[in-house]
Amino acid sequence: MTAVDRYAVAGNPVAHSRSPDIHAAFAAQTGQSLVYERLLCPLDAFANTVQAFAATGGRGCNITVPFKFEAHDLAARLSPRARLAGAVNTLRFDAEGWFGDNTDGAGLLRDIEHNAQRPLAGRRVLLLGAGGASAGVLGSLISARPAEVQVANRSADKAESLRASHQALATEMGVKLSASNLQDCGSGFDVLINGTSASLAGAAVPVGPEALAPQALVIDMMYGPAAAPFLDWARSQGAEARDGLGMLVEQAAEAFEIWRGRRPDTAPVLHSLRQAIDKKPTP
Numbered sequence: 001m002t003a004v005d006r007y008a009v010a011g012n013p014v015a016h017s018r019s020p021d022i023h024a025a026f027a028a029q030t031g032q033s034l035v036y037e038r039l040l041c042p043l044d045a046f047a048n049t050v051q052a053f054a055a056t057g058g059r060g061c062n063i064t065v066p067f068k069f070e071a072h073d074l075a076a077r078l079s080p081r082a083r084l085a086g087a088v089n090t091l092r093f094d095a096e097g098w099f100g101d102n103t104d105g106a107g108l109l110r111d112i113e114h115n116a117q118r119p120l121a122g123r124r125v126l127l128l129g130a131g132g133a134s135a136g137v138l139g140s141l142i143s144a145r146p147a148e149v150q151v152a153n154r155s156a157d158k159a160e161s162l163r164a165s166h167q168a169l170a171t172e173m174g175v176k177l178s179a180s181n182l183q184d185c186g187s188g189f190d191v192l193i194n195g196t197s198a199s200l201a202g203a204a205v206p207v208g209p210e211a212l213a214p215q216a217l218v219i220d221m222m223y224g225p226a227a228a229p230f231l232d233w234a235r236s237q238g239a240e241a242r243d244g245l246g247m248l249v250e251q252a253a254e255a256f257e258i259w260r261g262r263r264p265d266t267a268p269v270l271h272s273l274r275q276a277i278d279k280k281p282t283p
């Protein structure tokens with residue numbers, strides 16, 4: 001009897017993760033036999049936990065907060081986009097050495113350009129934050145050849161180091177790339193992406209309405225209550241607001257393809273996930 005292939009989302013915490021539902025839906029849709037679990041890793045034992053999983057039938061895992069940088073160091077081989085991001089959200093346990101990739105940026109880009117129907121070519125993009133979330137997506141944003149990407153962060157030095165690490169790609173793509181603090185981020189952006197964790201800390205929206213061009217698209221990489229204040233603000237300014245659920249499903253589809261060689265159809269999975277999340281609790 002052949003053991004079923006195992007996959008997991010590794011993080012701390014992981015109880016809230018929607019990835020098991022998403023991958024179960026992809027597996028059913030594509031007729032693949034696999035199980036997808038939650039792997040809670042002690043903060044000081046990420047590598048040991050993932051190695052034990054690989055030794056007991058694990059074929060790969062997704063990595064979430066706070067282990068994406070550790071996962072990068074654990075991979076024997078990296079995709080160019082994972083190397084550029086310095087972070088890994090997908091590991092495939094290949095016999096010849098673990099392969100590390102980062103599908104977050106591709107997921108965000110697909111959500112913007114395909115799901116929201118907003119091609120980035122020639123547009124002006126403002127990316128808020130310079131932590132792990134922003135590092136994971138900046139390369140993909142640049143690759144879409146917008147006219148400009150500005151990275152704005154509370155600590156300007158972190159924005160500047162993200163700019164520096166991505167400057168060669170921006171030059172190659174003909175994209176103007178700049179860095180600033182939040183106060184000097186400029187105005188009139190077509191697309192505003194929130195990659196900060198400001199709302200988790202209950203902090204106010206970190207930029208003013210002048211940051212937005214008319215009919216701007218505003219995306220928070222989070223979803224659920226954490227994204228609500230930022231998206232409410234965006235709507236109150238007349239912008240189109242999108243949470244991170246589309247990005248979540250799209251990055252998962254990209255990971256599924258890396259593992260299984262099949263590209264699932266994301267639209268029905270996003271639709272049912274949205275319904276599950278929006279469903280009001282019965283009184």
Ligand code: ATR
Nearest residue numbers: 129130131132133134154155158196197198203206
């Ligand atoms: P993640 O992996 O989720 O990106 P992180 O690496 O800790 O987490 O990064 C958090 C980001 O949110 C950082 O850009 C942080 O700004 P600093 O680099 O200045 O710390 C940003 N952030 C967190 N709280 C914020 C707040 N109250 N206002 C503005 N930015 C905030």
